[in-house]
Amino acid sequence: MMTFVGMPRALVTLRHTPDRRSVEAALQRIGYTVRATGDHAVSEVLLHSFRPLLMISDAIDLFPVVSALMLQVRRCNEIYVIVIGANTHAERIAILRHGADEALPTGVASEEVAVRCQVLMRRSREFLHPTLSLNEATHLYFGPLIIDLARREMTVNHFPIASTRLEFDLFAQLCRRPLEVCSRDELVKTVWGPTWVGDTHIVDVHLSNLRRKLNERAPELRFMHTVRGIGFRLTDDLLQLAVHDLASSRTLQMQNRSLGVLSS
Numbered sequence: 001m002m003t004f005v006g007m008p009r010a011l012v013t014l015r016h017t018p019d020r021r022s023v024e025a026a027l028q029r030i031g032y033t034v035r036a037t038g039d040h041a042v043s044e045v046l047l048h049s050f051r052p053l054l055m056i057s058d059a060i061d062l063f064p065v066v067s068a069l070m071l072q073v074r075r076c077n078e079i080y081v082i083v084i085g086a087n088t089h090a091e092r093i094a095i096l097r098h099g100a101d102e103a104l105p106t107g108v109a110s111e112e113v114a115v116r117c118q119v120l121m122r123r124s125r126e127f128l129h130p131t132l133s134l135n136e137a138t139h140l141y142f143g144p145l146i147i148d149l150a151r152r153e154m155t156v157n158h159f160p161i162a163s164t165r166l167e168f169d170l171f172a173q174l175c176r177r178p179l180e181v182c183s184r185d186e187l188v189k190t191v192w193g194p195t196w197v198g199d200t201h202i203v204d205v206h207l208s209n210l211r212r213k214l215n216e217r218a219p220e221l222r223f224m225h226t227v228r229g230i231g232f233r234l235t236d237d238l239l240q241l242a243v244h245d246l247a248s249s250r251t252l253q254m255q256n257r258s259l260g261v262l263s264s
Contacts, residue, residue, distance in 0.1 A: 007031050007033050008121050009052045011037075013037060013043045052079060070099065082120070085105070140172075142241065174224065181231055
């Protein structure tokens with residue numbers, strides 16, 4: 001069974017103050033650690049600092065269009081989202097399709113909201129497993145860059161990058177170790193196999209081709225840095241963007257854990 005350090009953390013962002021306070025109190029009664037705010041700017045800060053496992057929000061955040069706050073949240077599949085204010089069948093369907101885990105009507109009892117939170121937390125999600133590493137993740141996020149390891153696809157600013165098999169495999173290794181330098185020898189052994197014999201600078205050729213493709217979609221951003229005489233790493237510019245994006249920051253936190261570094 002999945003276990004959590006401390007009690008589950010819930011973020012309540014309902015705009016209506018009485019509803020927000022009522023849900024906050026109901027969650028606290030069952031032992032949850034809760035933060036509550038009706039301010040989206042504060043909510044975004046709390047997503048990074050408080051790191052909730054649950055979020056209780058208004059329907060307007062996902063219907064008829066997805067809010068900027070929810071665009072960040074739904075990229076992080078370890079955060080459960082319960083929406084209140086879905087009063088019609090069409091609204092409930094749209095809200096669930098937009099990424100919510102539960103869609104409840106206006107006036108739902110706060111005790112029911114708390115129970116539904118408990119039900120969601122009993123379900124396992126792979127991302128929450130304490131032993132999950134970057135090698136096991138299926139998606140890696142770095143600001144505008146998304147690596148889909150399962151489908152072997154990458155996008156920059158939502159544009160697909162037509163990488164070759166070798167380009168993808170090499171760059172995926174850099175993205176799995178975003179805080180480290182990957183040597184040419186390591187990349188060759190991982191991508192071509194331990195018995196491959198040849199000039200390790202073949203890595204430079206493939207990554208140079210990929211760098212050109214990435215820069216066509218984001219000319220203002222450098223993606224890879226060449227460490228002279230050693231190999232390659234992701235650039236500080238890309239990591240800095242990742243720190244300010246919710247899904248990307250979780251990617252970095254996974255490697256912090258794998259390196260034994262305590263994240264702040």
